[in-house]
Amino acid sequence: MxxxxxxxxxxxxxxxxxxxxxxxxxxxxxxxxxxxxxxxxxxxxxxxxxxxxxxxxxxxxxxxxxxxxxxxxxxxxxxxxxxxxxxxxxxxxxxxxxxxxxxxxxxxxxxxxxxxxxxxxxxSRGETLPPPPEAPMSADRVRWEHIQRVFEQCDRNVSETARRLHMHRRTLQRILAKRSPR
Missing domain, CATH: 3.40.50.2300 (Response regulator)
Incomplete structure (x- = not known):
């Protein structure tokens, strides 16, 4: 050890x-x-x-x-x-x-x-926050990760995922068809 x-x-x-x-x-x-x-x-x-x-x-x-x-x-x-x-x-x-x-x-x-x-x-000790990460995820990547998680939780049902995310189904389909952002 x-x-x-x-x-x-x-x-x-x-x-x-x-x-x-x-x-x-x-x-x-x-x-x-x-x-x-x-x-x-x-x-x-x-x-x-x-x-x-x-x-x-x-x-x-x-x-x-x-x-x-x-x-x-x-x-x-x-x-x-x-x-x-x-x-x-x-x-x-x-x-x-x-x-x-x-x-x-x-x-x-x-x-x-x-x-x-x-x-x-x-x-980290004390009241100070740890330093920010060297390469944080972009806002687009965080959004994409969240959509993917909800999509999986809805058993890959596009209509149900769109309803839960308050999105139009076609907009969600376009997002799902794209590659993940960096």
Whole structure:
């Protein structure tokens, strides 16, 4: 176990996300940065892991198949008040960011966030914000990612996706037919 001076004496990190590919990729990246990683794909799995001891750090997805990631944040806060918690979400709404911070999250990041952004957020101290990312996503890319996510959640039904996004169906079809912006 390589101990990083920025991480501190307890490098334990809990990752909670129901996207298995993302969870495994992030776990490998965080292990390379010196964290001792445990993984959970649901609120229930996270609660079981917390019973065995609360980690010093956590990265929690807001929307999980069996509940809300804020339940994990709350349970972790009760088990370990000094834990540094970053909440991830595919929906960057102000209301959910405020709720996450009120429940005890240290920071709030919109997906797709990379391991470098997450590490910076976990290790930032004090009232200062972490520095901005070197190459943030463009507004067009963020919009495209959101549309793609809603489209997948609507089982690739264009009409239903258009209704939920308050868009004209033909406009949505044109957007879906294009390549993703950079």
């Amino acid at each position: 390589a101990e990083d001076s920025e991480i501190g004496p307890d490098p334990s990190l809990l990752l909670v996300d129901d996207d298995e590919i993302f969870l495994n990729r992030l776990a490998r990246a965080m292990e390379k940065r010196g964290f001792l990683v445990s993984r959970a794909a649901s609120v229930a799995e996270a609660r079981v892991l917390l019973e065995g001891g609360a980690p010093a750090f956590a990265v929690v997805d807001l929307r999980l198949e069996d509940g809300n990631g804020l339940d994990v944040v709350d349970a972790l806060r009760e088990a370990r008040a000094d834990a540094r918690i970053v909440v991830l979400t595919g929906y960057g709404a102000i209301a959910t960011a405020v709720a996450a911070v009120k429940m005890g999250a240290t920071d709030y990041l919109s997906k797709p966030a990379d391991a470098e952004d997450i590490t910076r957020a976990l290790l």
